[in-house]
Amino acid sequence: MAERPISPHLFEGARLHWRWGPHMVVSILHRITGQGLVFVGLPILLWWLGALASGPESYAVFLAAATSIIGYIVLIGLSWALFTHLCSGIRHLVLDIGANYEIDRNKIGSIVSIVGGIVLTVIFWLAVFLF
């Protein structure tokens, strides 16, 4: 057999047949952060709402968990997922109107989405802790 790459043939052993580009990263990040928000974020949102409705004791349990070290790690991770999904989601809306398909500009948009998610996360938590 000739050594021909077959699409969608991804791996040769542990080696990828292709190089990662920003547009691939932002695409899979959009899916991962979206599913993360659903399966981690929504239960926490419901816990928060349910605890508020149930009374001060329930809310104290929620606050204690949320402000523990693990709680902060989860919430910071969740906020990063939210801001990244938000930025890559806006990128999708731009693509939906037929804009930004040129290779260079698409690449820039992808990088801006990924960096924007991180920057917004940092700004949000600085605002939480400083004000």
Added chain:
Amino acid sequence: MGNGTELGRVRGLGSAHHGAHDWRLMRYTSAASLVLVGFLLFSFLLLPDLSYLSVRVWMAQPLVATALALLVIAVFWHSRLGVVELIGDYVHDGGNKFAAIMAVNLLTVGGAAFGLVSIGRVAFGALPA
């Protein structure tokens, strides 16, 4: 247009204009989520603290309770579309796909109902002393 087979009966009628239904709902709910989640995040930053009393008093305001109820609907709807899309991409067996989508639908309705009831309890209940 024939009147024999099912294909024959629909041939030549053109598009039903429903093909992009879920795609459009994904965009509508994304725009709603963007505004409402933005409102929630700014509220977190602007509230004096996130104590039980502060948050309850804040959430009991009609406009806030309305925004949060709409947030629950928009976010759960958007989430349901996203998970169903994931299932469509990765679950190929018809029976498994049916079961997975049914589970997603039940969890979506159940989760959103719990969120709305909780907000309603705060909005319509007595303010804490």
